[in-house]
Amino acid sequence: MNSRMTRAAGLLALTAVLLAGCSGVSDLTKERVARSETSVQQAQQTLGNSEQGAIELQRAKDNLDRARQAIKDGDEQPAQRYAQLAQLDAELAVSKSQSASARKAADEMLASIKQLRQEAERSSPTNPQRTTDDQ
Amino acid sequence: MNHRYSLLLAAAAAACVAACSSTPETIDELETARAVVPQVEASPRAGVAVTNITDARKALDRANALAEKHGKVADIQYEATVASRNAQIANEKILTAQARDDIDKGTAERQTVLTEAREREARSATERANALERELADLKGKKTERGIVVTMGDVLFDTGKATLKPGAYTTVERLAAVLKEDPQRKVMIEGHTDNVGSDEYNQSLSERRAASVQAALFERGVDASQISTVGKGETTPVASNDNAAGRQQNRRVELVFQEDRSKVASDTD
Numbered sequence: 069m070n071s072r073m074t075r076a077a078g079l080l081a082l083t084a085v086l087l088a089g090c091s092g093v094s095d096l097t098k099e100r101v102a103r104s105e106t107s108v109q110q111a112q113q114t115l116g117n118s119e120q121g122a123i124e125l126q127r128a129k130d131n132l133d134r135a136r137q138a139i140k141d142g143d144e145q146p147a148q149r150y151a152q153l154a155q156l157d158a159e160l161a162v163s164k165s166q167s168a169s170a171r172k173a174a175d176e177m178l179a180s181i182k183q184l185r186q187e188a189e190r191s192s193p194t195n196p197q198r199t200t201d202d203q
Numbered sequence: 204m205n206h207r208y209s210l211l212l213a214a215a216a217a218a219c220v221a222a223c224s225s226t227p228e229t230i231d232e233l234e235t236a237r238a239v240v241p242q243v244e245a246s247p248r249a250g251v252a253v254t255n256i257t258d259a260r261k262a263l264d265r266a267n268a269l270a271e272k273h274g275k276v277a278d279i280q281y282e283a284t285v286a287s288r289n290a291q292i293a294n295e296k297i298l299t300a301q302a303r304d305d306i307d308k309g310t311a312e313r314q315t316v317l318t319e320a321r322e323r324e325a326r327s328a329t330e331r332a333n334a335l336e337r338e339l340a341d342l343k344g345k346k347t348e349r350g351i352v353v354t355m356g357d358v359l360f361d362t363g364k365a366t367l368k369p370g371a372y373t374t375v376e377r378l379a380a381v382l383k384e385d386p387q388r389k390v391m392i393e394g395h396t397d398n399v400g401s402d403e404y405n406q407s408l409s410e411r412r413a414a415s416v417q418a419a420l421f422e423r424g425v426d427a428s429q430i431s432t433v434g435k436g437e438t439t440p441v442a443s444n445d446n447a448a449g450r451q452q453n454r455r456v457e458l459v460f461q462e463d464r465s466k467v468a469s470d471t472d
Contacts, residue, residue, distance in 0.1 A: 149281050152285065153281075153284060153285070153288070156285065156288035156289065156292065157288065159288075159292050160288055160291050160292050160295065163292050163295035163296055163299065164295050166295070166299050167295040167296070167298040167299040167302065170298075170299045170302035170303055170306070171298065171299075171302045173302065173306055174302040174303075174305035174306045174309065177305070177306050177309035177310070177313070178305065178309055180313065181309055181312055181313050181316060184313065184316045184317065184320070185316055187320075188316060188319065188320040188323065
């Protein structure tokens, strides 16, 4: 019992030493993580409750969590990488929601033109050749 | 014996797995990146996402180089994922640009459709007016100051009576068609006689003949608001009453179509 306690304490001490040695995550990496944090927040605001990009936003949040954890653990490279992935996922979420709303607007526009054409054809029965002319 | 053999096999297998684990045959992330990056690079709209496409290519090149050198799987996966994400972002930007182009084209097309509809409306109004004039010309309508005048001669009525003969039906049908085609069009029906008989008799006959044509048009579905009638008796001859031919010309019903459609045509108004 006692010897096991001693061994655990020793392990703990060793870990602490190791952690201290590695905990020097550079300010640059911390900045990078902070930037990703901002991007994820902005993506959240842009998306609101929209479904488009929701999966990517969640992935961005998960990566951000991993980046934060990596800072705590003093893991420089994982912190950088997860920050970068969080950044990319946040950008992807935003661009997905933007392209979805642009597509929706375009489709609505096309539908309204189609409707206009149909109305125009209906209101001019004296011009039957129009129906075959158009497309 | 047997037991030891299988242990050896297992050890060999484990060694192999360990050896291969740094660079397995395929890494999903790398395969994905290799598929998507060239796609966005080849897009004719690649210009809207230059930075992302450049970043994607650089990351894919790094991933490929690592795979070539049997680098760490985690490193290859990371670079490949960076490549794929950038390619996906580029793809969304390209889709957005396409949608915006569609919207711009749509805006222009919408305008064209609206303009065409207006022009078509104007054209068909003109066509209706022209068709009317052609139709009236077919009925030997004469253009006068009062408008287009179609004359229904005496032969279309029973002598001394207001009843239309069957021979007048074709003309009446066509007049009805003209009026129904253009509900804004108004017509004044004028009855005329020669100078044989009393003024009162002639006045009454001219009124009854005008009313008879009006009734025939109503029967064929012309709206009451389009027609007005007047009896002019013997007051407005078009030929001499001194001979039979002239008198026959004077016994007539005139339909006056005003060319300016805003008011009923008549020189008596």
